[in-house]
Amino acid sequence: MKKGILVIGLLMLTISCGEYQKLLKSEETAPKYTAAEKLYNEGKKEDSNKKLRKALRLLEQIEPEFRGKPQGERLVFLLGDTYYQLGDYYNAPFQFERFLQLYPTSQKAEEASYKSAASYFYRSPRYNLDQTDTRKAIEELQVYLNKYPEGEFNEDANKMATELLIKLEKKAYEIAKQYHHTEFYKAAIASFNNFIADYPGSPFRExxxxxxxxxxxxxxxxxxxxxxxxxxxxxxxxxxxxxxYYPEGEYIPQLEDSLLEIDKRLQNF
Structure with missing residues (x-):
């Protein structure tokens, strides 16, 4: 009996895959649209990348066919969000930005704006690598926050922006500290001066x-x-x-020891 159930299950899966392949080769757009939306909804609900990838192939096929039609708005958003759900944070913002250009007054405009910015956030690398995407993410998150000051995603957007700013601060701080450790003291002083001026609220300030x-x-x-x-x-x-600024700071003992040496040497002048 168990073997029979397994055979039936495999047969149903084969038929399903066969129907999907036929759908891909078909020139009819309406069935593709229905299937793509169904796969997208199921894939998102079930966290199934397999279904989302299937949806994506159909969406990429039919989206150009619906440009200028009522379904076009929905399809462009679905295309962007499918990339986003799959973790493709390079294609997702491109599609969301295109959506915002085509449909700036859409009910989905806020979500598209947020997810476009969030895509750059997820692309942001470790602090010691190039931070171009980090700066772009901060810029896009600020655009979202300015446009939707009471927006649905404000809390997450603020958290993301704060995390990215700290990452930039850490990179600047570590560069200055590296100058110090490698005994390029003039460069270290200049870098720390810039850091203190640029990041007044940084956790690395002390x-x-x-x-x-x-x-x-x-x-x-x-x-x-x-x-x-x-x-x-x-x-x-x-x-x-x-x-x-730090009368009881953690570095006071080291500072005091160095100050004794400074005063001792100044007595010679």
Whole structure:
């Protein structure tokens, strides 16, 4: 009996696949439209990439045939969203942006705007790689938030934008820190100055103040005597900046030890 049920199941699957192949080869668009929408809905509900890929093949075939027709709006959105559901974050924003150009007043315009921006978010690489997609995602998320200040996806869009901004901050911070660790102290000081100016609310801000001081301190004590006094005084200014904003900061012990050495050396001038 079990074998019989299995045979029937396989037969039904074969017929289903056979019908789908016939549908792909058919020139009739109406059955393709119905099947594509059914596969899309089932694939999305069941989280089935197999059904979504089948839907995608049909949608790609028939979408050009419905341009300018009432069904065209629905099909362009379905095409973009099928790419999105499949995790194709390169084709998805292209289709969503095309949808917004063709149907700017559609009821689906907000969702298309959000998912287009979210696609760039998912394309954003690790912080130590090129961040072109990260900047594009921030830009697109801001466009969405500006256009839909009370939008359905605002909470998620804000979380995404915050995560991306922190990623850019981390990249800038790590570049400056790398200069410090490789003893390019002048470049480190300049980078930390830029970082502090550009990211006033960063979680890496305190560390940036400390490493800026430490870079200046190490540059000073390794300088020729003719340059040392000026650089020691500059490092002392950076010490005061850190203490101003972080009077009980985690780097206070290291700072105090370095300050003793700075004052000791300044006595020679």
């Amino acid at each position: 560390a940036a103040y400390y490493y800026r001081f430490d870079s200046a301190y190490k540059l000073a004590i390794n300088s020729f005597e003719v340059l040392m006094e000026e650089r020691l005084l500059e490092s002392k200014e950076f010490y005061e900046s850190y203490k101003k």
